[in-house]
Amino acid sequence: MIYAVWLSGLGLLFWILERIWPRRPAQPVWRKGIVSDLAYVVFNAHVLGVAIGNLSIGATAWLDAALRQAGWKNAVYAGVLAELPFWTQFAIWFLALDFAQWCVHNVLHRVPALWEFHKVHHSIVDMDWIGDWRFHWVEILVYRGFLYIPGAMLGATGEVMFWVGVLNTLVGHFAHANLRWRIGPLRYLINSPEMHIWHHNHPDEGPINRNFGLTLAVWDWLFGTANVPDRDPGRLGFAGIESYPEQLPGQWLAPFWPRIRGGRIESK
Ligand SMILES: [Zn+2]
Ligand SMILES: [Zn+2]
Numbered sequence: 001m002i003y004a005v006w007l008s009g010l011g012l013l014f015w016i017l018e019r020i021w022p023r024r025p026a027q028p029v030w031r032k033g034i035v036s037d038l039a040y041v042v043f044n045a046h047v048l049g050v051a052i053g054n055l056s057i058g059a060t061a062w063l064d065a066a067l068r069q070a071g072w073k074n075a076v077y078a079g080v081l082a083e084l085p086f087w088t089q090f091a092i093w094f095l096a097l098d099f100a101q102w103c104v105h106n107v108l109h110r111v112p113a114l115w116e117f118h119k120v121h122h123s124i125v126d127m128d129w130i131g132d133w134r135f136h137w138v139e140i141l142v143y144r145g146f147l148y149i150p151g152a153m154l155g156a157t158g159e160v161m162f163w164v165g166v167l168n169t170l171v172g173h174f175a176h177a178n179l180r181w182r183i184g185p186l187r188y189l190i191n192s193p194e195m196h197i198w199h200h201n202h203p204d205e206g207p208i209n210r211n212f213g214l215t216l217a218v219w220d221w222l223f224g225t226a227n228v229p230d231r232d233p234g235r236l237g238f239a240g241i242e243s244y245p246e247q248l249p250g251q252w253l254a255p256f257w258p259r260i261r262g263g264r265i266e267s268k
Helices: 003-020 034-069 086-110 112-122 129-133 137-154 158-176 184-188 193-199 218-223 248-256
Strands: none
Touching: 003 034, 003 129, 003 158, 034 129, 034 137, 034 158, 034 248, 086 112, 086 137, 086 158, 086 218, 112 137, 112 248, 129 158, 137 158, 158 193
């Protein structure tokens, strides 16, 4: 089944769940930035996400062929996963990708130039499952390409990458959903709304740079970056969010153009 079907199905599922068990009942369906966020879903999840997956596999095959011709047999293209059964490949690729993403996510928060791109994701002030897709395209390109190419080099098949992608989408939608479910001891294992909302808190609400996990929560518990208070933060965002662009065009330009991220373009 194509990814777009899974994406729409999971979107619809979480849209219904958010209506039945809302975490913040007062948050309107047509909340701030919804139109831009729907555009992010179409562009980031479908157009860019699928294209990067396919490109990574194609680029790796090309690299492999070029290296073989040059006499570098399997020096870079270590197809170690290719012969393994589906579920073994799935488990290895899922764990390796999730840990790599946790590391990259840390770096995105700690390197100022990269934080300017990642800030787009943190500019959401009313969280719901759609917010799972608010990312700058540069972040998607670097982040995903950077991670998928090693996957293809390890020999993970397109099918394995696809199903890991579906699982990550399911948990990503769940973690961002405006859903009041608490998952008890499972919160030590997988990301959840009660945990991820404390990745998005405004600095006035409590410590920042916590809960970097994308699908698994275990890395944050292991490395001491977990923070899951019993309450929810009163406010999301970052210092200076008041003057950050609210719509997609401004958010795409902001990392390149300090005047935009510091405030709307002002006429003199
Ligand atoms: Zn983040
Ligand atoms: Zn998030």
